[in-house]
Each structure stands twice: as C-alpha cells, then as structure tokens.
Amino acid sequence: MIKTSPIQNFVSKLPNTGTTIFSLMSQMAQENSAINLAQGFPDFGMSEELISLVHKYMLKGFNQYAPMPGLLSLREKISVLAADHYGYTPNPSDEVTITCGATEACYLAVTAVVKAGDEVILFEPAFDCYATAIELCGAKPVYIQMHYPHYTIDWQKVREKITEKTRMIILNTPHNPTGSVISLHDIHELQSILAGKELFILSDEVYEHIIFDKLVHESVLRYEDLRQKSFVISSLGKSFHCTGWRIGYCIAPAHLTKEFRKVHQHNTFSVHTPTQYALAEYMEQKDHCRDLSIFFQKKRDKFLHLLAKSRFDFFPARGSYFQLASYKNISEEADIEFVTRITKEFKVAVIPVSPFYHDKRDEKIVRFCFAKKDETLEKAAEQLCKI
Numbered sequence: 001m002i003k004t005s006p007i008q009n010f011v012s013k014l015p016n017t018g019t020t021i022f023s024l025m026s027q028m029a030q031e032n033s034a035i036n037l038a039q040g041f042p043d044f045g046m047s048e049e050l051i052s053l054v055h056k057y058m059l060k061g062f063n064q065y066a067p068m069p070g071l072l073s074l075r076e077k078i079s080v081l082a083a084d085h086y087g088y089t090p091n092p093s094d095e096v097t098i099t100c101g102a103t104e105a106c107y108l109a110v111t112a113v114v115k116a117g118d119e120v121i122l123f124e125p126a127f128d129c130y131a132t133a134i135e136l137c138g139a140k141p142v143y144i145q146m147h148y149p150h151y152t153i154d155w156q157k158v159r160e161k162i163t164e165k166t167r168m169i170i171l172n173t174p175h176n177p178t179g180s181v182i183s184l185h186d187i188h189e190l191q192s193i194l195a196g197k198e199l200f201i202l203s204d205e206v207y208e209h210i211i212f213d214k215l216v217h218e219s220v221l222r223y224e225d226l227r228q229k230s231f232v233i234s235s236l237g238k239s240f241h242c243t244g245w246r247i248g249y250c251i252a253p254a255h256l257t258k259e260f261r262k263v264h265q266h267n268t269f270s271v272h273t274p275t276q277y278a279l280a281e282y283m284e285q286k287d288h289c290r291d292l293s294i295f296f297q298k299k300r301d302k303f304l305h306l307l308a309k310s311r312f313d314f315f316p317a318r319g320s321y322f323q324l325a326s327y328k329n330i331s332e333e334a335d336i337e338f339v340t341r342i343t344k345e346f347k348v349a350v351i352p353v354s355p356f357y358h359d360k361r362d363e364k365i366v367r368f369c370f371a372k373k374d375e376t377l378e379k380a381a382e383q384l385c386k387i
C-alpha cells in the first residue's frame with residue numbers, strides 16, 4: 001500500500017487572502033436568482049460589429065500566437081488614443097504592451113520592479129489584486145486610508161509614510177470601489193512628493209473614459225515627470241463593454257516596459273489573437289471612447305434618481321461605473337451580513353466595502369454597479385427602495 005504523507009508545516013504565502021469578493025458575490029447572486037449589481041460588468045450587449053470582426057479574423061486564420069508584446073497595429077491604436085486624450089504619444093514598439101486584462105498588468109508591474117523587503121504605498125479602500133502581488137514579492141503593503149464620502153488622499157500622511165524602503169505608490173483613478181477621482185491638486189502634491197525620488201508609480205486608470213460632471217481625467221500620462229516613473233494600466237474590456245475578453249494594456253517608458261515584458265513573456269506570453277486584430281480594426285474607424293462618459297453619466301443619474309426614494313445615503317460617483325452608498329440609516333449589521341441578507345431577501349446583490357480594507361474595517365458602505373440596462377436598474381431600485 002502506498003503511504004500518503006501530507007506536506008507538514010505548510011505555511012500559506014498569502015495567509016490573509018481569501019476568495020475575491022467579486023467571485024463570492026456573483027456566485028451568491030446566481031444561487032439566489034438575484035439581480036447582480038455586485039461584480040462590475042455590463043449586462044447590455046456590446047458592439048455586434050466588433051464581435052463580427054473577431055469572427056472574421058478567426059475565419060481568416062489568425063488563430064495562432066500573437067506577438068508577445070501584443071499586435072503592433074493594436075498598440076499603435078492605443079498610442080493614438082493616449083495622444084488624443086492626454087497629448088502624449090507613447091512609442092507603440094517599446095512603450096505599450098497588451099496584457100490579459102488589467103489584472104495581469106498590475107501583477108506584472110509590481111513583480112517587475114518590487115523586491116523583497118520593499119514597501120508599496122496604497123490607498124484604501126483598494127482594489128483587491130494589488131496587495132496580493134505585493135505580498136508575493138515578499139514586500140510590504142503600506143496602507144493609507146481614505147474615507148466616506150469623498151475618499152480624498154491625505155498627502156501629509158503620504159509624506160509621513162515614505163521611507164527608504166518605499167519602492168512604489170499605487171494610484172487608481174477613477175477609483176474602484178469608491179468612484180472618486182484624482183484632481184489637479186492631487187497631481188501637484190504627488191509631483192512635489194516624488195521630485196528627485198527613485199520611486200515607481202502604478203497608475204490604474206481602467207475607468208479613464210468614464211468620468212462625470214465635466215471633470216477631467218488626470219492621467220499621469222499628461223505629466224512628463226510622473227510618466228517617466230509610471231506603469232499606466234488600462235482596459236479595453238471596460239471601454240468596449242467586453243470584460244470577459246480580458247484585454248488590458250500597460251503604457252510605460254521603454255526601460256520599464258523592458259522589465260515588464262520579461263515577466264509577461266513567462267506569464268501569459270501573449271493575448272488572444274483574433275480579438276486584437278478586431279479591436280485594431282474597430283479602433284481605426286473613430287474614437288469610440290469619446291461618448292462613454294455621457295453614456296454612463298445617464299446611467300448614474302438614472303440610478304441615483306431611482307435610489308433617491310430609498311433609505312440609502314450617497315454622494316454621486318465622479319467616475320467609474322460604481323456608486324457607493326451608506327446603509328447606516330437602515331441597519332447596524334456588518335456589511336457582509338447586510339449584503340448577504342439583501343441578496344437573499346430582496347434579490348439584489350451588491351459589494352460590501354470592508355474587504356477592500358486590510359483590517360476589514362466596516363463603515364457600513366456598499367457598492368452598486370450601474371453598468372446595467374435601464375430595466376435592470378429599475379427592477380433593482382424597486383427592490384432597494386423596499387429595504
């Protein structure tokens with residue numbers, strides 16, 4: 001008989017990481033036949049023309065590996081998009097890389113430059129993939145909290161937290177999960193803090209084209225001193241309503257892109273080929289991203305109008321397709337309990353915000369995704385108003 005011997009004394013490399021709240025809530029929504037305003041993805045259709053283009057390129061035989069950094073024609077379109085929006089033209093050959101979603105790009109940027117013992121500053125609530133990458137490098141996440149309702153960055157705290165070990169700052173604007181955006185004042189603070197420092201920026205800008213009330217997206221690409229230190233990450237899945245296609249990208253100076261691609265080539269190597277051909281052709285036609293803010297602002301306004309009759313409190317999101325709300329007037333339950341109950345009883349799934357704080361602090365806030373058909377928003381709001 002073969003003796004099995006379980007590995008003794010195994011210590012998890014990620015003892016504080018559970019299953020991501022996005023998977024948990026989508027599963028809970030499904031099990032309870034609830035409307036899913038939890039995980040961030042549209043429930044409306046995407047461009048059928050873009051779908052046909054993928055099919056066309058599949059039939060044409062573009063079904064083998066794409067070039068490791070991504071299809072050059074797609075990188076060229078991304079470069080033009082950056083130039084049109086931010087007045088900076090990254091070199092498509094050595095400053096733009098296509099990745100398997102923005103999540104891969106975040107992982108690559110961190111692992112390419114962060115070493116064991118380094119510190120990385122991030123602002124909480126923080127999207128949950130950053131800390132995992134930092135910890136896998138043997139580095140330390142250094143958290144600075146932002147608070148309801150405006151979630152602004154306390155730059156004095158940033159000054160205090162920077163040490164000789166600080167290697168990177170992670171920015172996210174428009175911000176997930178809060179819908180806040182960075183202002184020009186924030187950029188100036190960042191510039192003055194980083195002047196003369198050997199410190200990288202990871203700037204997660206996946207909602208760059210979804211910003212409201214005539215605010216301007218302060219991409220770090222606009223600022224030469226910042227972009228020289230930055231990995232700027234974005235997502236065509238967000239901009240073209242196809243999150244399942246997993247097409248992200250990273251813009252970074254050539255010497256950083258070189259390091260980034262060293263990890264990418266031994267991670268996914270390359271990304272789905274026909275999709276890249278299709279997006280390159282589709283993006284050639286016109287700037288499809290120009291109208292996104294208007295499109296989503298209508299959804300935000302509609303949703304907030306409907307929610308005004310509820311007992312939730314909120315301040316309108318300034319960007320992204322997420323809206324936060326406080327349920328303090330409704331219940332004292334912990335946010336995880338609250339979202340579990342409303343999924344089961346009221347058939348609407350939402351995201352609790354405590355999982356985005358390392359200490360799981362519970363400020364009684366939940367996140368709604370409003371990237372949904374109007375009828376979905378109406379049905380969900382009708383339920384939410386009963387709570």
Ligand code: GLN
Pocket residue numbers: 022023038039040041103176
């Ligand atoms: N970005 C999506 C959200 O915030 C989730 C992505 C994921 O599930 N990994 O809801």
